[in-house]
Amino acid sequence: MSNKINHSMSLAKPDALDITTKQKIALAIGFIGLFILALALFNTNFPNEGLFLTISLGMISLGIIMYSREAYLTKLEGIKNDGVWFKSISSKGTWGWILGVILTTFYIVLYFFPQYLGLGKDGAANTGLIQLFDPLSKLLSGRPASQWFVYGSLYTIAILAFGYKFILKYRHNRYQQIRTGSVMFFQLGFAFLIPEFMYVMNNDLPYYDLKSVWPLNYYIFDEWSVNGFLSNGNIGLALIIFGILSTFVITPILTYKYGKRWYCSWVCGCGGLAETAGDSFRQLSSKKMSAWKLERWLIHTVLVFSVVMTVAMVYTYLGYDKNNFWLTRGLFIAFVIGFLSLVFTGVMVFKAKELGKDAKYGAIGFFIVIALLLIMHFTGTTDNVFFIKGATLRSAYGLYIGSIFSGVIGTGFYPILGSRSWCRFGCPMAAILGFQQRLFSKFRITTNGGQCISCGNCSNSCEMGIDVRHYAQKGENIVRSSCVGCGVCSAVCPRGVLKLENDSMDGRINPTEILLGNDVDLMDLVNKK
Amino acid sequence: MEEHIVIIGNGISGVTAARHIRKLSDKRITIISAETEYFFSRTALMYIYMGHMKFEHTQPYENWFWKKNRIELKKGYVKNVDTSAKTLHFAEGEPLTYDKLIIASGSKPNKFGWPGQDLDGVMGMYHKQDLENLEKYAPNNKVCKRAVIVGGGLIGIELAEMLNSRNIPVTFLVREDSFWNGVLPIGESQMINRHIKNHHIDLRLANNLKEIKADKNGKVKSIVIQETEEEIECDVVGLTAGVTPNINFLKESNIELGRGIKVNPYLETNIQDVYAIGDCAEQHEGINGRRPIEAVWYTGRMMGETLAQTICGNRIKYNPGHWFNSAKFLDIEYQTYGWVFSERSCPDYEKHFHWKHEDDTKCITVAYNKDTRAFLGINTFGIRMRHETFNKWLTEKRDVDYVINHLSEANFDPEFYSHYETDIIATYNKQLKIA
Numbered sequence: 002m003s004n005k006i007n008h009s010m011s012l013a014k015p016d017a018l019d020i021t022t023k024q025k026i027a028l029a030i031g032f033i034g035l036f037i038l039a040l041a042l043f044n045t046n047f048p049n050e051g052l053f054l055t056i057s058l059g060m061i062s063l064g065i066i067m068y069s070r071e072a073y074l075t076k077l078e079g080i081k082n083d084g085v086w087f088k089s090i091s092s093k094g095t096w097g098w099i100l101g102v103i104l105t106t107f108y109i110v111l112y113f114f115p116q117y118l119g120l121g122k123d124g125a126a127n128t129g130l131i132q133l134f135d136p137l138s139k140l141l142s143g144r145p146a147s148q149w150f151v152y153g154s155l156y157t158i159a160i161l162a163f164g165y166k167f168i169l170k171y172r173h174n175r176y177q178q179i180r181t182g183s184v185m186f187f188q189l190g191f192a193f194l195i196p197e198f199m200y201v202m203n204n205d206l207p208y209y210d211l212k213s214v215w216p217l218n219y220y221i222f223d224e225w226s227v228n229g230f231l232s233n234g235n236i237g238l239a240l241i242i243f244g245i246l247s248t249f250v251i252t253p254i255l256t257y258k259y260g261k262r263w264y265c266s267w268v269c270g271c272g273g274l275a276e277t278a279g280d281s282f283r284q285l286s287s288k289k290m291s292a293w294k295l296e297r298w299l300i301h302t303v304l305v306f307s308v309v310m311t312v313a314m315v316y317t318y319l320g321y322d323k324n325n326f327w328l329t330r331g332l333f334i335a336f337v338i339g340f341l342s343l344v345f346t347g348v349m350v351f352k353a354k355e356l357g358k359d360a361k362y363g364a365i366g367f368f369i370v371i372a373l374l375l376i377m378h379f380t381g382t383t384d385n386v387f388f389i390k391g392a393t394l395r396s397a398y399g400l401y402i403g404s405i406f407s408g409v410i411g412t413g414f415y416p417i418l419g420s421r422s423w424c425r426f427g428c429p430m431a432a433i434l435g436f437q438q439r440l441f442s443k444f445r446i447t448t449n450g451g452q453c454i455s456c457g458n459c460s461n462s463c464e465m466g467i468d469v470r471h472y473a474q475k476g477e478n479i480v481r482s483s484c485v486g487c488g489v490c491s492a493v494c495p496r497g498v499l500k501l502e503n504d505s506m507d508g509r510i511n512p513t514e515i516l517l518g519n520d521v522d523l524m525d526l527v528n529k530k
Numbered sequence: 531m532e533e534h535i536v537i538i539g540n541g542i543s544g545v546t547a548a549r550h551i552r553k554l555s556d557k558r559i560t561i562i563s564a565e566t567e568y569f570f571s572r573t574a575l576m577y578i579y580m581g582h583m584k585f586e587h588t589q590p591y592e593n594w595f596w597k598k599n600r601i602e603l604k605k606g607y608v609k610n611v612d613t614s615a616k617t618l619h620f621a622e623g624e625p626l627t628y629d630k631l632i633i634a635s636g637s638k639p640n641k642f643g644w645p646g647q648d649l650d651g652v653m654g655m656y657h658k659q660d661l662e663n664l665e666k667y668a669p670n671n672k673v674c675k676r677a678v679i680v681g682g683g684l685i686g687i688e689l690a691e692m693l694n695s696r697n698i699p700v701t702f703l704v705r706e707d708s709f710w711n712g713v714l715p716i717g718e719s720q721m722i723n724r725h726i727k728n729h730h731i732d733l734r735l736a737n738n739l740k741e742i743k744a745d746k747n748g749k750v751k752s753i754v755i756q757e758t759e760e761e762i763e764c765d766v767v768g769l770t771a772g773v774t775p776n777i778n779f780l781k782e783s784n785i786e787l788g789r790g791i792k793v794n795p796y797l798e799t800n801i802q803d804v805y806a807i808g809d810c811a812e813q814h815e816g817i818n819g820r821r822p823i824e825a826v827w828y829t830g831r832m833m834g835e836t837l838a839q840t841i842c843g844n845r846i847k848y849n850p851g852h853w854f855n856s857a858k859f860l861d862i863e864y865q866t867y868g869w870v871f872s873e874r875s876c877p878d879y880e881k882h883f884h885w886k887h888e889d890d891t892k893c894i895t896v897a898y899n900k901d902t903r904a905f906l907g908i909n910t911f912g913i914r915m916r917h918e919t920f921n922k923w924l925t926e927k928r929d930v931d932y933v934i935n936h937l938s939e940a941n942f943d944p945e946f947y948s949h950y951e952t953d954i955i956a957t958y959n960k961q962l963k964i965a
Contacts, residue, residue, distance in 0.1 A: 077728060079861030083695040084581035173861075175946040284583075290592060449942055450917025452856050452865065454827050455542070455590045456574035461583050470590055491944055493582075496856040497863050497914035500942050517917050519832045520849035523839065 023071040031064020041133040042118065051136035058154070062162045069166035078173035080493050082462075090416065091281045097416035105413030112404040115148035141197040153193055156274060160188040163277035170280070176488050176501070180266060184273035187212055192270045205233055209240055212268050214247045216307040217430035219403060223395065224318040253437060259503055260444025261434035262486020269430075271423060274412065275464060276487060279420025283464035283489065286419030292466055296426050296483065303402055304432040305366060309373050310398045312337055316377065317392070334378045338371055352440045355510070402427065421464040425483055435482030443503040444486065445510075446479035448472060450517035452498045459490035459499060473498050476517060480510050534558045535841060536618065536628035538608055542827055543808030544634035545569045546834025547841070552599050554842040559600070560626070562618070564607035566658055568593060573827055575661050576688045580695040585658075611783045613801045630803045630841060633780070633791055634834070637773035637809040637825050640681075644769075646742030651750035652767045655689045664692070667766045671698045674765040678702075678753050680739045681771030682709050684857050687722075689768045690731050691860050701732040701762055703739055703755065705771075715872050715895050717884045718909060722859050724890060729860050742767055773825055775810040788812050790823050795847040797837050805841075807833035817850065819869070826855060852924045853907070854917060862891055867920035868907025870897040880906060883930065883961065885954045887912070894954065898930035905933045913950065914942035934958045 020028075037057035040047075047053040073081060090096040110117050119129025127135055131146050134154060138146035164185040171177035191212045199206055207229035215221050221244050230237035255263045265272045275283075286292075312334075319330045345367045353360045411423025424431050438444060446469070453476070459469035465483045469490045472479045479499075491499040517524075535551055537544040540563035548559050561569075574588040596603055607621040611631070618626045639654025641647045651667045653660050668674035677693050679686050682704030693700045706712060709726065711719040726733045740756040752763045775790035786792040786800040790812030797805050808830035813822040824830075829850060836848045856865045871880055881900040886893035892912030898905050905928050908920065919940040923933055938951040 077861055080582075082580070082582040086584050087581040174944060175948075176944045179946055447942075449914070450921065451828055451831075451854065452917055454573040454856075455571040456577065457571060457583055457587045457590065458574070458577060461587045474590060488944060495858040495863065497865055497942060500914070501945060517921055518828055518851050518854050519835060520851055523836060523846065523849070 021071055024068050027064045027067035027071065029064075030060050030067065034058065034060030034062075034064060038130060038133070042130045044119070044129050047133065050133050054133050054137060057133075058158055062158060065162035066165055069169050073166075073169040073172065080495075081170050082493065085281075085284060091284070093285060093417060097282075101414055101416040104415065105409055108404075108409040108413045111148055111152055112408060118148050118151065120148050121145070138197075141194070142200045144200070156270070157188050157193045159278040160270075160273045161185055163280065164273075167277050167280050171492060174488075174492050177492060180488065181276065183267045184269075184276060187268050188270055188273050203233060203236065205229065206237060206240070209244075210270070211240075211243070213270070214252060214264070214430060215244065216248075216304070216311065216433070217269070217271075217428060218244075219307055219311065219398060219429075222311055222315055224314070227315075227318075252434065256434050256437045257442050260442050260484070260486050260501075261431065261438045262444065262484075262488075262501070264434060265424065265431060265485035266487045271407065271411070271428070272421075272485060275415075275420040275424060279412075279415050279464070282415045282420045284419070284461050285417065286421065286425065286464055286466035288460050288463070288466050288468045293468075296466070299426045300428070300432045300435075301362075301366060303406070303427050304429040305370055306398060306402065307429040308370060310394050312374060313377060314392075314395050330378070334374060338374060341367065341370060348440065355440060402429075419464055419466070421485070424485065425465050431483070431485075435484075438484070439480060439482035441506075443506060443509075445502060445504070446472075446484065446491065447500045447502050447504075448476055448478055449496075449498045449500065451476055451519070452496050454496055456495060458493045458495060462489045462493050464489075469499070476511075478509060478511050532556055532558045533629040534560065534627070535630050535632065536626060537561045537632040537634060538618075539563060539634035539636055539808070539810075540566065540569045540603070541572060541634060541636050541808060541830065542569075543636075543830035543834045544632065546831045547632055547634065547807060547838050548601050548834075549599070550835055550838030551841055552601060554838060557841075558602070560602040560604055560628075562604045562606055562608060562626075564605065564621075567603065567605055568596070570658070572656070575655070575658065576692050579661060579664060579692045608779050611780060611785065611804075613784050613804060616803070628803075631805065632837065632841075633777075633785075633799075633804070633806040633810060634808045634830070635776045635779075635810045638776040639685075639769055640772045640774050641769060642771065644680075644739055644742060646744060646750070647769065649742055649744050649750050649767075650748055651765055652742060652769060654769050654773075655685050655692075656773060664766070664768075668693060668696070668698055670696055674698050676701065676762070676764040677766040677768060678762055678764045679768040679770055680753075681769065682706060683770060683772060684710075685773075686768070686770035687726070687859055689770055690726070690729075693766075693768075694729055694731065694860075698766075699730075699732070701734060701764070702726065703734050703737045703753075705736070705738055707736040709733070709735070711872055712874055713872055714909065715870065715882055715884065717886060718893055718895060718911060719872070721886065721890060721893055721911065722862065725860055725862055773809065775812065775823065777810055788822075795849070796840055796845060797833060797848050798840075805837055807837050817848065820850070820853065828855065852921055854920075859911075862912050863914065864909070864911050865915055865917075866907065866909045867915070867917065868897070868905070868924050870895055870907040870909045883934070883958055885950075885957050887950060887953075892950065896930060896933060903929045903931065905930050908933070914944075916940045916942045 034057045037053055086092045088094070090100060116122060119127050119131040121127040126132070127145055131148060131151055134146035134151045137154060138144060138150045164181045167181050168178050192210045196208050196210055199209065207226045210218070220226055227241065230241040252264070266276055316330055316333060319328060319333055348363070349360065356363060406427045407423045411427065414422060453470070453473040455470055455474045457470050459473060460467070463469050464487065465485055467479070467481050467484060469479055486501055488501050491501055535557050537548055537560065540561045544561055548561055551557055551559055568589050569591060570585065570588040571590060574583065577583045578585050578588065604626070606623060609619050609621050611618055616628050618628065637656060639656050646652065653663045655661070655664070668677060676699045678701045679689050680703045682702065686702065690700050690702050708716065708719040709722045714722070723733060723735070734755070736757065738756040740754040742750055743752045743754065745751040750765060750767050752761050753767060754761050777787055777791055780787060780791065784801055785804060790810050791799055791806035793799055793806050793811045793813060795813070795817060797807055797811060799806055809823070809825040811823070811833065816822045832850050833848055836846060839846050852868055854867050856863070858864065870882070871877065879899045879901055880897050883896045883898070884893065894911070894913065895909045896905070897907045905923060908915070934955060937954060938949065941949060941951070
């Protein structure tokens with residue numbers, strides 16, 4: 002029999018997939034809420050926008066909440082994955098593709114054609130969907146809404162409502178509940194409310210989501226951003242110092258202690274959306290070896306691009322005739338090269354063995370970056386780097402990586418590529434954190450001796466496409482740079498084999514060929530090699 | 531020409547042997563299976579029916595793995611084994627010669643001669659074909675209005691969970707007066723009884739199957755219970771009363787058979803260059819108090835690892851370490867380390883300490899020698915424990931007081947979970963005082 006069996010192997014559609022009457026009502030409520038947004042999009046003029054916005058967002062949330070309560074609270078606590086691969090929406094079926102197309106279209110319009118959402122140009126009043134959000138924006142910060150405010154509001158609602166769903170789904174698992182509470186808190190507070198309040202207090206400050214760290218936050222060192230901070234006295238200075246500290250001090254310390262999960266699945270907004278709204282699609286990520294290879298090339302290429310781009314940007318504005326900064330170009334380049342060399346030497350001296358074959362690729366990558374920076378320094382004119390305008394490089398990054406990769410593909414393709422394709426293939430922040438997690442962190446997923454039965458639930462539910470089973474069935478701990486520590490592999494394991502832990506660095510990676518439970522001499526014998 | 535190793539069976543035992551032989555040598559390796567083209571995890575079949583995974587997800591290795599590691603795969607049913615000519619004959623196609631033969635043909639579901647046991651709609655839950663059969667006869671609760679499961683063991687409760695996931699009503703006939711109480715101590719067994727009922731499964735304890743009745747098309751119509759003569763209408767009957775070595779194809783051969791294929795501690799049969807591992811192998815005498823036939827995933831894997839050494843020139847005995855196992859009863863995970871016997875098979879010196887959480891989904895039983903107070907083993911339900919720690923304690927021959935007082939070191943639950951060690955120790959101390 003071929004492996005390409007039809008969806009469920011069933012002759013009839015399995016009945017368990019039918020939803021209850023309550024769930025149908027919940028869906029109706031949610032879709033009416035969405036329909037109001039659709040009407041607004043097509044320029045329906047609502048008499049009282051504030052009221053209709055409240056009704057719309059309220060109904061969407063209510064629909065999700067009712068649906069989830071009916072789905073999970075009517076059953077005993079436990080793993081709730083029944084029918085995931087039967088449902089069209091979560092198994093790349095028709096509904097999955099339709100949703101993918103809708104999301105992708107939304108992102109394209111959002112990034113490239115905000116006027117279709119009703120953004121008023123050159124100070125003109127908003128219309129359409131964005132106009133509908135004006136009352137909320139005015140309430141929070143006193144200014145009219147923008148496409149980003151609309152996006153931020155919907156994003157926050159998605160994380161909160163689907164976060165609630167996730168908490169119910171895993172109501173027997175406190176790690177999942179607390180972690181989800183955390184991403185909900187950071188999205189609502191740090192990404193949504195605090196920036197609005199900061200604007201109220203000081204409307205010259207650039208938008209700053211405090212938890213968004215460079216290089217994920219690729220615009221923080223842009224000229225307008227840095228100027229914005231520096232022209233705003235002590236608070237601005239404090240913020241930009243905090244930005245630098247988050248990248249170079251806070252992040253490494255937390256990653257050492259807890260692994261990259263402290264950020265990726267507890268704090269980050271992209272991760273937050275993937276873990277909540279994207280949860281239904283986590284099983285779609287490819288576990289193939291080929292996907293892993295692609296991942297490693299792609300994500301590190303983006304990292305190199307983002308480092309070079311940022312340096313080039315800063316370098317460009319440091320070279321202006323009227324340089325407002327104490328930092329000079331030469332000093333800056335020397336500082337960057339010095340820092341990279343320090344990291345590189347440290348890794349090669351202490352960790353080359355652990356990297357194995359990858360050490361070579363790492364070295365090549367490092368020298369390419371250094372070479373690029375030096376070429377830039379010695380060929381650069383005031384506003385050209387590599388004979389390309391620094392600003393061009395920056396806008397290319399913003400377009401291809403910041404918009405198309407992270408938004409259009411990363412989120413739009415949730416129902417096709419799984420919920421974390423941006424985190425896995427593109428995020429430069431994830432690349433840096435992962436690099437540290439792999440080499441210098443106390444975090445690992447411990448495998449419980451010989452208890453694995455190779456069932457594959459762990460690999461199936463890994464949103465980062467890690468073949469968890471490959472390690473677990475050999476009794477090996479999982480120490481992978483891409484692991485975001487969501488803990489779902491451990492949650493769905495039917496044999497209690499996996500545990501996320503922060504423990505000592507010794508024995509963290511344990512390549513064993515023979516599993517516990519066997520004769521001790523045999524273990525010695527096989528592991529010798 | 532390299533020696534040709536032929537393995538019958540592509541389950542965990544055969545595949546483990548093949549992988550380790552490849553690691554140690556350049557021998558030619560062929561794996562034969564009549565069931566599937568590629569190795570899959572049998573324990574995961576249930577999740578396909580439940581929609582947690584697709585069949586391809588139960589395959590631990592990608593399809594290119596076999597070619598890359600020069601492991602040849604042959605789909606075919608071995609009809610008989612001619613050991614004198616070292617040749618395998620198939621139901622169809624050319625025969626195949628071997629230099630060394632490893633038989634890892636696994637098990638098949640038990641059938642105890644019940645009337646109607648071969649009707650359409652009656653099935654075990656062991657092979658991939660059983661799953662396909664279940665999809666055919668129980669795709670939903672319209673086609674299958676009720677299913678009856680006969681036999682209260684690990685496969686039976688998994689089948690009940692599967693059917694439950696599609697809202698198919700289940701009647702579960704268990705011969706014993708409490709679920710799996712030939713293995714589990716009574717406190718645990720009764721907790722699982724209650725858990726099964728909480729899932730709305732119609733559990734019938736101390737009930738045996740008398741016969742299965744057919745409709746006019748030769749399909750299951752109903753079953754009759756021996757004790758009460760009650761007739762229950764159903765569309766599917768699952769026979770899950772244990773498994774038996776799958777060795778019928780060897781009946782004509784010279785290989786010595788008992789219930790399984792008789793092997794010595796080196797996993798060698800009576801015929802030179804023929805070996806047997808996994809579920810189908812039967813030791814002349816159980817090793818270290820184990821059963822002669824061990825139909826468990828983990829032991830199959832260990833036998834495969836051991837035999838690979840022997841095949842590659844380092845002849846060693848199958849000598850498993852401390853017993854361990856695991857299972858899941860609907861939502862309750864179960865792990866065991868060392869030996870904990872049920873009341874029915876408990877030796878005189880074995881005494882138990884039992885603790886159960888008030889929510890009725892977590893409990894542990896610690897077995898110890900009442901004379902020496904040596905720790906013998908632990909059953910744990912709803913609390914994950916660390917294999918390595920118990921393996922160490924068993925090797926160090928710790929006493930029961932040490933184990934109870936250090937239980938927190940063995941905890942393997944996810945972070946932020948509630949811990950119960952304090953309560954367990956308090957209960958233990960209270961019981962000591964009473965005793």
